[in-house]
Amino acid sequence: MEIPVVRNILEANDKIAVNLKELFAKHGILVLNLISSPGAGKTSILERTLTDLKDEFKMAVIEGDCQTDNDARRVAETGAKAVQINTDGGCHLDSNMITAALANFDMDNIDILFIENVGNLVCPVEFDCGEDFKIALLSVPEGDDKPEKYPALFEKSSAMILNKCDLLPYVQFDVERAKRFATQLNKDMPVFQTSCTTSEGLDTWYEWLRTAHAAKQK
């Protein structure tokens, strides 16, 4: 017999993500899902953000990694609450893992929750974790063709951080090319050129965060 179905394959994940969005909205928490290759600097950007804005916002982090709690320990040193999810080899976080991790947080005591996804430019894009925005991170040593090779991430992200810009004199990276491709499928996406070493561009990222947080409170 033929059984017509027409069901979204990720429906189980998406249903939980809807519940998460309601929960975050109820508590007025801005949630950002950071996605990049391994080594692009997600943890470094977080360390700086958590340190520089600690007097402005109460911030918390869910750290996703295949193994180890190295990143969670680095983030916790800033004073922010960090909870580690080890995926045991899994290449992305999903809404169920986020739900489980939330049991460790006081939801009334968070303004901004960062989800540091597993380093991977492909799989995390498909799994809604209940976030308000996906943030794509790209670092200049990785090459300016990443947006061409992994269009889905750049198409679905609400902002792009181009990190390690202090290395631009030493690597072959065409900033305009990367920006052009990243914004062709996502015209209005802001691009922040940053360096955690020199602090370049971090202020524009912080300003975006302030605006996004204020919008979430309305």
Next chain:
Amino acid sequence: MAIAASLIDIVKEEMAKHNASKLLMVRVCYGKLTNLVPEALSFAFEVQTQQSPLEGAELELKEIPVTVTCGECSTEFTPEGTDLFCMPCPSCENLFGHTVLTGKELYLDHLEAE
């Protein structure tokens, strides 16, 4: 692997609903803009259905093409070629700011079972 696992959960639910015991075929439709790698899903499906009533079922993967609305003149069109970053509007040749209408889907269309 996670997509295959979610797919298998839905297939099992639907088979139970219809009192089916042996799966013959599953058709999945996926948009060209998803990150789905058909070979990877086929492999994961095969591995995860071994030694179950789903083993040996044929997994049919149907790609859904990209269609967009031009960001400039609102013409609907299907881009030619495979380059997702070069989608000139046939009407006004604009390259930027198109709205994606199809190409992001990922769903189980139907299955055959006995």
